[in-house]
Amino acid sequence: MKRQIKRSVLVVLLVGAIGFVANAAVDTSAVIEQMSNISALAVQAKSELSQAAKGNDFQAILTAQLHVQGTEAALKDAKTAFASFNGAKTEKEKKAAMKKIKAAYSGALKALRKSAPKLAPKSGKTGSAYVPNVTDSLWKSESARRVANDRFDINYVAGGGTFGDRDATPE
Amino acid sequence: MSKEKICLLAVLSLVSATVFAVNDGSLKFQNTVRFGYDDNIYQAKDKQGSASISDILNITGKMTFSERSELLFFWQPEFKYRFDADPESVTYQDLYGRFSHGISENVFFQISDRFRYQDKGAEAGAVDRTDENFVENNLVGGVDFTLSKKDNVKLGAEYNFRKWDDKNYGKTRGNDYDQFVGNASYLRELKPNKTTGLIGVNYVDQSYEGSRGGYSATALYLGVDQNFTPTVTGNFRVGGSYSSIDTGTTDNDAYAPYLQGTLLFQTTEDTSFTGSIGYSVNKSENSVYNAQDRFNVDFGMQHKLTGKVTLYSTLGYQLGLYDSDYKRPGYAPAISDAKENLIRFTIRSSYEINKNNFVDIGYQYVNRDVDVSNLSDYDRNRVDIGWRVRF
Numbered sequence: 001m002k003r004q005i006k007r008s009v010l011v012v013l014l015v016g017a018i019g020f021v022a023n024a025a026v027d028t029s030a031v032i033e034q035m036s037n038i039s040a041l042a043v044q045a046k047s048e049l050s051q052a053a054k055g056n057d058f059q060a061i062l063t064a065q066l067h068v069q070g071t072e073a074a075l076k077d078a079k080t081a082f083a084s085f086n087g088a089k090t091e092k093e094k095k096a097a098m099k100k101i102k103a104a105y106s107g108a109l110k111a112l113r114k115s116a117p118k119l120a121p122k123s124g125k126t127g128s129a130y131v132p133n134v135t136d137s138l139w140k141s142e143s144a145r146r147v148a149n150d151r152f153d154i155n156y157v158a159g160g161g162t163f164g165d166r167d168a169t170p171e
Numbered sequence: 172m173s174k175e176k177i178c179l180l181a182v183l184s185l186v187s188a189t190v191f192a193v194n195d196g197s198l199k200f201q202n203t204v205r206f207g208y209d210d211n212i213y214q215a216k217d218k219q220g221s222a223s224i225s226d227i228l229n230i231t232g233k234m235t236f237s238e239r240s241e242l243l244f245f246w247q248p249e250f251k252y253r254f255d256a257d258p259e260s261v262t263y264q265d266l267y268g269r270f271s272h273g274i275s276e277n278v279f280f281q282i283s284d285r286f287r288y289q290d291k292g293a294e295a296g297a298v299d300r301t302d303e304n305f306v307e308n309n310l311v312g313g314v315d316f317t318l319s320k321k322d323n324v325k326l327g328a329e330y331n332f333r334k335w336d337d338k339n340y341g342k343t344r345g346n347d348y349d350q351f352v353g354n355a356s357y358l359r360e361l362k363p364n365k366t367t368g369l370i371g372v373n374y375v376d377q378s379y380e381g382s383r384g385g386y387s388a389t390a391l392y393l394g395v396d397q398n399f400t401p402t403v404t405g406n407f408r409v410g411g412s413y414s415s416i417d418t419g420t421t422d423n424d425a426y427a428p429y430l431q432g433t434l435l436f437q438t439t440e441d442t443s444f445t446g447s448i449g450y451s452v453n454k455s456e457n458s459v460y461n462a463q464d465r466f467n468v469d470f471g472m473q474h475k476l477t478g479k480v481t482l483y484s485t486l487g488y489q490l491g492l493y494d495s496d497y498k499r500p501g502y503a504p505a506i507s508d509a510k511e512n513l514i515r516f517t518i519r520s521s522y523e524i525n526k527n528n529f530v531d532i533g534y535q536y537v538n539r540d541v542d543v544s545n546l547s548d549y550d551r552n553r554v555d556i557g558w559r560v561r562f
Contacts, residue, residue, distance in 0.1 A: 050363065060364060066256055115320060130201040130229050130561055132245050134267045138281035138313030139327025139354045141369060143396035144406040147435045151445045154471040171457040171548055 024156020031085055034101045038078045041108040042071040063115050078104035130157055196234040200562055203227040205533070207555030212256050213294055214446075214549050225251035228560075239273035259291035277317040285309045304339035321360040328353050345383030345499070346458055351376045356394075367396040371408070373429075377454050379461065383499050384417035386462040388452045388552050390429040402437045414452045416462050419500035427452050441475035456491075459545050461499050463511075464492040479523040489513040493543065502545070511541040521559075529559040 049064035081100035088094040133152040136145060205227070210220040218385045269283035289295030291303040304342045313327040329352035335341030371392050376557040378385035392410025400404060408431040416423045435444040446469070453465040468486035476482055495507030507514040521534035538550040 075185055129233055130199050130245055131247070132231060132267070132269070133246065134265065134283075134285050136269070136283070137327055137329075138279065139269075139312050139356070140326045141325070141356070141358055141367060141394070141396050141406065143367065143398070144433070147404055147406055147433050147445070150435050150443065151433065151471060153445065154443070154445055154473045155481055156470075157453060171459075 031098055031101055033080065034105050035078055035082055038071070038075050038101075038105050038108050041076045041105075041112060042068075045071040045112060066114050067112050070114060071108045074104040074108035074111060077107070180293075180390070196232065197228070198205060198233075201203050201229040201231075201559060202561070203229075203557050203559040205531075205555045205557035207553060207557075209253075209551065209553045211551040212253060213548055214547055214551060218549075218551075219255075221253045221255040223251055225255075233352045239315045241271045243267075243269045243271075246311075249412075262288075262290040264290075267424050279315040279317075280313070282310075282312045284311070290398040301340065302335070304336035305333055305341075307331070307333040323358040323525045324517045325356050325358065326354070328494040342380050344458055345379045345381040347380040348385070348454070349378055350454065358396075365398050369394040371410075375452075377462075378417075379499075384419040384461050386414055386416045386452070386454070388412050388462075388555035390432075390451065392429050394431075403434070405432070405434045407432045409561060412452050415496050416461065418461060418496070418498060423496035425452070425494070425496060443473050445471040453491075453494070455497070457543070457546055459499065459502050459543055460493040460509075462497045465493065466490040466492070481521045481523075482518070483521070484518045485515070486517075487513075509541065509543045511539065511543070511546070514538045527560055527562050529561075531555075531559055 005086065044068035045064065047053040049061065049068050051062035078101050081097045081104060085094055085097035085101070088097055133149045136149065138145075140148065196448045203226070205225045206222070207225070208220065211218040213219055214223045230246045232242075232244045236242070240278065245265070245267040247263075251261045251263075253259050253261065264287065265288045267283065269281065271279070271281045272337040273279050285308065289303060289305050293301045294303065308331065310330045311327070312329075313325065316324045316326075327488040329350070331350040331352070332348060334347045341347040351374075353374040354371065356369050358367055358369040360366070361368050371394060373390040373392070373451055374387070375389075376385070387495040390412040392408045394406070394408040397405045397407075408429065410429040412427045412429040413426065414425045416425060420421060428450055430448070432449070434444065435443065435445050448468045450464070450466045453463055455461055455463050467487065467489040469485060471485045472483070474482045489512075491511035491513075493509040493511065498507070515535065515537045517533065517535045519531060522530045524530060533553075533555050535553045536551070540548055547552040
């Protein structure tokens with residue numbers, strides 16, 4: 001009987017130990033996975049910024065910058081929490097660190113969903129800084145306005161404008 | 172108070188009423204002095220040439236009141252003295268103001284006004300041009316509603332007019348005009364930063380002074396804005412335009428395709444090309460017809476040859492189709508269905524002496540071929556060299 005009790009206690013302790021180790025192992029892999037997810041989101045935001053810069057779309061650049069700032073801030077928080085996790089001596093401290101990493105991940109996701117507050121349609125590149133495109137209209141699409149402004153630049157400087165735009169003559 | 176004075180006040184109000192709230196601003200000056208020669212100053216079949224000297228001043232100001240509000244103003248007076256012409260002096264004035272404001276994160280508003288004035292007295296020669304002074308105004312307003320990350324609605328309206336000083340030409344012969352334009356479009360982003368589709372409607376109502384009539388046209392169109400690559404962008408609109416031409420005595424209904432396409436190609440930092448093509452109903456630019464079906468195509472190029480020399484060139488062609496149904500009352504041109512062909516080629520080079528000083532040299536060729544007896548065929552060559560200073 002005594003031997004049976006001892007065996008049972010041993011089994012319980014063993015199962016508990018396995019459970020504890022397994023539980024700790026799951027936490028570590030989950031933490032590493034979360035960290036890698038946050039890093040991926042930060043990289044994604046940087047790539048988005050690089051694409052926006054190539055596309056010459058100021059509004060998209062602003063939004064992408066917002067995404068980069070948000071994901072970088074989340075990554076910084078996550079790194080601090082990860083350091084705490086590694087240095088944690090108690091389960092409670094580990095859980096608290098894990099919670100912070102999860103919050104950082106949510107923060108990064110939330111940052112990626114943000115759009116920059118659309119600025120008032122600035123004159124931006126509307127003709128040169130010295131001669132704005134006086135034919136600009138807000139009711140044209142953004143893309144059409146950009147192209148029209150570039151065309152205005154060339155046509156105006158080349159001395160053209162449109163037919164009849166200068167020197168109107170009665171007939 | 173006359174309409175012209177009201178519009179001038181509108182521009183000045185746009186500029187001055189909000190000046191006190193400025194957070195940040197900039198002011199740019201540019202002055203160009205040009206010596207030139209024009210071999211056909213009257214744009215007539217029988218050429219008469221003249222050398223000229225002109226001064227063109229550009230003053231551009233930009234004022235920012237907050238992150239969401241901005242005012243831009245622009246004034247360009249041009250004074251030209253022609254040595255062998257009548258009149259010798261000509262003045263052009265361009266006054267422009269534009270106010271942009273973000274009402275909220277999703278609603279944006281812009282209003283602009285452009286006022287133009289041409290001071291050019293009666294011309295001598297065979298052409299019937301007793302007085303060429305006119306004022307012209309374009310008042311343009313637009314609102315952009317962002318419905319979602321992908322959806323936008325844009326609404327716009329314009330009110331344009333031109334008034335000639337010569338009452339006989341402007342009022343009696345009905346060449347003064349008023350024009351109203353309304354536009355609405357729905358845009359949806361189909362592929363982020365790549366493709367936007369749109370559906371739109373554009374309405375134009377133009378009426379000439381007196382009993383001359385005018386025209387109204389409603390164009391319905393589908394469109395695509397496409398970023399083919401980071402360096403190639405295109406805008407295309409295809410649809411149909413239903414118009415009613417008021418010839419003063421009858422209303423003639425007409426249908427014409429509506430086509431607009433533009434392409435911008437920036438090959439490198441130093442080189443870019445543009446091209447456009449269009450077909451639509453437009454106002455007439457002469458006294459004989461009230462409207463025209465206009466086809467136009469043009470190409471433009473800008474290339475930095477060296478760090479200091481830049482080359483600009485454009486080539487444009489415009490075909491005006493004047494249907495007999497577009498004819499105004501009281502005129503009987505020999506050909507009922509007439510055509511007007513216009514070709515223009517321009518090349519200009521700019522040499523940067525230093526950050527503030529430039530030397531510009533330019534050449535322009537224009538050719539007009541028209542089969543309306545009242546209108547004149549001509550070709551015109553112009554050259555100029557100028558000094559441009561800016562700061």
